[in-house]
Amino acid sequence: MDITIKDTEKVSPFFAFFLIHSVQIGVGILGFQRAIVKSAGYDAWMSIILAGIANQVILWLMYELLKRGNGDLIYIHRKIFGKWIGGFLSTLFILYVLLAATVFLRSFTQVVQVWVFPQLSTWIFCAVLLLLACYYIVGGFRTVAGLCFLSVIYSLPLLIVLYFPLHYAHFYNFFPLMTHSPMQILQSAKATTMEFLGVELLLLFYPFLKEPDKSRRWGHYALLYTTIFYIAFAIVAFVYFTEEQLKSTIWATLSLWKIVEFPIVERFEYIGIAIWVAVVVPNLCICLWGANYGMKRIFSFKRRRVLLILALIVFLSCSLLTSHPHIEKLNVVFSEIGFYFLYIYIPFLFLVQLILYKVRGQQG
Amino acid sequence: MRKKGLSLLLCIITLAACVPPHIIEDIQMVEVIGYDYVNPHIVQVTASASTYQGSEAGTTVHNETLTTQAHTSKDNRRAMQGLSPKPIQSGKIKTVLYEDKLAKRGIFSYMDSLNRDATVGKLLYLAVTDGKTQNLLAGNYPISTSVSKYLSDLFEQNMKGNFPEVNLHSFLYAYHAKGMDPFLPFIEQKGDKIQIKGLALFKNDHYVDSLSFKDCFIFKILNEKVKLGLYELRVKPNQFLDIEAIGSKVAYHITGGSTHPTIWIRIKLQGMVNEAPKFNLQSEDSYKRIEKKLTQDLEKKTQQMIKRFQREGIDPLGLGDQAKSQNRHWNEQQWKDNYPHAEVHVNIDTQIKETGIKE
């Protein structure tokens, strides 16, 4: 690696679990059931498993890539493609990360606007959340990692709440199994990739892990936990709704929460959305941090100034997206780019690096 | 410089980020809505809201109803705002009623607004009324504090007992599912009380038939697990036993796909004798005799009920949905054609556990 990172900024490898998991769980989980049921119907749980396995493979490739490259993605790009092309590719990646931040923030704002406050002005909500994210980033990577850790713990009750809709469950909804062709299941798996996006941020924060090799198994556990999370939410949605019903429900998870009732409080979805703020903000933080750090690495800009500019870019993009179809379109674009990046570019990079190193000889 | 920027930001946030409040005493919380038929294009909506008056003695609750007519449900709401001193909010709607005349023409179009509105909950009770909902909602019911509480408590406690469980979600589930038809409670106003008359059966979203309240138990054991229920068993022309069901399970098995389906239903019922006025329960085989009689009786009644459903072409038990999960290549249209001719076998396994504290 061409720069060294101080030990005081690094985190222990155990936190790779929380970092990876919290970036993946974002707004997607609130309404992903509809997207995956489109092609594969109620066999879509198999698509989730497939997507999970594919992701594990990609994660393994990423770790190999990073280990051999001995640095983050920017360093690897520089080494393989040279300064200019490498810088260009890295900038593209940074733009992709910024897009991710925009998508996460805008989708969540949309959820709040539809479910809680219809008159909430987009720009002010985005501005405050971006300010919050900047406050975290200013504290360094350790603060961001701390936030991820605490948000995963803070959002554990949401899994427990899944128990309540089971009262109305029709478990036979799954049967008969495999009524859809493998092609349809694969299509659903592709649709699921958006939910697993986020693992590529590892390419940026890899040098911030102490003993990165030890963090490998935590990374894989994180993916496993994410997969289980998604399967749990999918299964509960499948047994609660019928297929036609689910296809017309935009945010299935939130509709599930509508029926949860406690003696003190009736409509759980408001509490759920409030807890969800603490799940979305880490996503935003890591993406912005990644973009900020990446910019500093590529262009050696001053960190704080760039952070402000990046936050401004995200803020403007969020404010410009005003209607539901626009946001849907952006989600689709983001999902496609992410899919191609993860499943095509990463293996490609891996192979290129492998060949290059075999040709050049082992260089550190 | 930084501090100035922060305080400026704080001011902006305070002023710009405000969201319209719904302070609880400043809104009119509608709790029950009733839809009545006027003519094919116009629907009459009655909203029942409670007003709370705090006083020295405690809280007194009054019911108020607002009635308007318009083309759609939400347009009615607009009209209602013109009647109400406080803004109408639908977040606390607990029950929705439909007049039977309206229900016969189909109610799904009126459910759209309930489904789409994020402030409305999902655990609503729906019901069909015998007669105009306006009259029912405007009535005075001293047995409970308000109409909405009366209705929701009525449904809640009955659904724990003899009445099958049904709410907005189960209605929508049954409506959307292929091979399943919804059902709703059927109520009527009786003086100063509201009575559950029975079960209203739907074909898609049209009300077609109803079961009496007494038959609801039979329906319930066919439909779902029963934890508590009461059933009157006729042993001889003038001898009746009362059985309390303390647990039942039901399983469906449908063979033959959608081409020539055969339906097998297995019910396991456990009960205890609640009332046996002229009976001698001391003999050894009295339990067995009761069980046998109960089995025969229930099997006959359940067969009759299902045959009735088949005749009318409705499937409130969701047998089609079950069939879909048990057979590949299930076809909805085929099922609809062949369901009325399907063979039905009901097998009931009863067990009388106790007879109370007296023999």
Add this chain to the structure above:
Amino acid sequence: MKQIKKKTKTLSIKKQPLNSLSDLFNTLSSSEDFSRFQFDSQGTSCWISYLKTMVNPDFIHQSVLSPLSQHSFTLLQEMKGILPIENIIITSNVQEIQDSLMTGYIFIQLYEQDSEGILLSGVANETRQVSPPEVEFSVVGPKESFVETLDTNINLIRKRLPIPQLTVKEIKVGKLSKTRVSILYIDGIADQENINTAIQRIQDIEYDQIPDSSFITQMMADNSNSPFPQVVDTERPDRIASILAEGKLAILVDGSPMVLTMPVTLVEFFSAFEDYFLPWHIASIFRLIRLGAVTFSVTITPLYVAVLTYHYQMIPTDLLATLISSRTDIPFPPIIEVVILELSIELLREAGARLPTKIGQTIGIVGGIVIGTASVEAGLTSNVLLILVALAALASFTTPIYQMGNTIRLIRFPFLFFAQLWGIIGVSTCFLFFLAHLLQLTSLGRPYLTPVYPLRLMDLKDALFRLPFNWQGKRPVQLRTEDPERFYSEKVKEKKDNEK
């Protein structure tokens, strides 16, 4: 770790520079309590100077004048042998003579114009007796608390830790007050980095008068803008002894009965020392109750505002009647109502704290009960809210450390602001803002949220709960002590009953 230097202008005392003895005596002679006289005995004389108010008169008579009058002397050395007092210094350093004279030393010269003389200590300080603690009172356990005299305090600590490794480092802080500040630590257990940082920070303090240890707290804090205290101050010697044994530092300030300890974490502010005197399960439950009470105190009124203003759907139908009827006659929206009540409670608190004890109790009853009931009946506030606000205020006093109680009362207000802004989502956002602040906060350079983040599972056993002593064999990992074993578990033997 950050080394904080306070940039204050160096104080200059606008007087003549006191660089000679005569200047010193001239300045002092304008005070009535300065006594300088010639003492004759056995044909020789000497000049004795001291501050009457700082020296015990009996001491002068018995230990100084009496021996001097019985012997004759020509040299200072001889005087040193005559006087039965320990630690006599012969010096001509004007600064030293000045410092010592001001703190109660007696200066004896052979001749009036001598520049050299004897300094001996005759300090008679007015000091309070050791009394039970007021803030951290415990029902069971020792009831000694610190007093204002530094030496007495060190005595109280030393008798609980009679080992030579207990080191005391003294620094004088304050241009005018010249307060003695002592740093205590156990050499070999406490981390050297912590010690160095603490000493360096205290040495860098530039101020004129230090009346209390809380001044030191604020001046050497990592982040003086934070509402969260970064130092635990305590008045119990047993707690300090226990803390020193863990590997932390204690800072004693002359003139203050509160002793500072650092580095600290957030969870320590919720542990009362009494927890260690109770069985571990009971103590753990009390700790959890305390944490629950604090969370309740901070969030309940914002949640009231949020739910009643925006989220009426969340209220269970049965509760709705109570809430609506309690609010029907009230002319203000919930936020104004809450702010009025909160400010009234703060008013009551402040007034109660300033009033003399005799009137204080009456006003407490009058204010609390009468005003509260009357305002409900007049229809200015709702009774439900009154209960909540009173409970919240009560719950905020469950923290054993006074500084944290103040913090809790204060951070409720941002939560209220956000609750009014965005309801329950605002409460969540505000919580995240505070979390960001806490994650970045350090105490003596160590992260504030240990052991929750960075996660130290070993340290959790004394953080949120208090697990039995035989599970606490290791000192907290966060302190990076040099000697992590508290006791050797192999040596712990099974409790033996009487041999049968």
